[in-house]
Amino acid sequence: MARKAQSSKTFPIYVLNGPNLNLLGTREPEVYGHATLADIEKAVKARAKTHGLTVTFRQSNHEGELVDWIQEARTTGCGVILNAGAYTHTSVALLDACRAVNHPLIEVHLSNPYKREPYRRRSFIAEAADALICGLGANGYLLAVDALVALLKEEKE
Ligand code: DQA
Numbered sequence: 247m248a249r250k251a252q253s254s255k256t257f258p259i260y261v262l263n264g265p266n267l268n269l270l271g272t273r274e275p276e277v278y279g280h281a282t283l284a285d286i287e288k289a290v291k292a293r294a295k296t297h298g299l300t301v302t303f304r305q306s307n308h309e310g311e312l313v314d315w316i317q318e319a320r321t322t323g324c325g326v327i328l329n330a331g332a333y334t335h336t337s338v339a340l341l342d343a344c345r346a347v348n349h350p351l352i353e354v355h356l357s358n359p360y361k362r363e364p365y366r367r368r369s370f371i372a373e374a375a376d377a378l379i380c381g382l383g384a385n386g387y388l389l390a391v392d393a394l395v396a397l398l399k400e401e402k403e
Pocket of ligand 1: 265266267329330331332333334354355356357358359366
């Protein structure tokens, strides 16, 4: 089904982060790197600005709050970049919310879950995502911004 692009000049990209990502920088830096979530937010906003876009950047440890924000992005966002943390591997509720989003949605992970424990190899989000970027650390968020812009351009054409 063709999607109708919501103007990216008016509506922000939602960059949503799940549980424990508030601890980035101090949490298992050998796995997740040294950048803090505040560092990533700054870099993501700067990258989006080069495309003339704005960003709503949030983090929550609570599944329901993430569901609310994904729903919010349906009406007040132009696209979603989602690192659902551990909820990636468990949450049908997040999958259902993502399925209801009618904009491009990109799943991001700092680490490469497919190289890690078997229970991280299942992603519920992937079933609703247009693309998946993982294993590239904080840079993955910036690549996701560029990729989202490309998807938004495709929709306009
Ligand atoms: C993560 C990978 C998940 O498996 C893990 O639970 C996280 C972070 C990542 O960004 O690599 O919390 O989403």
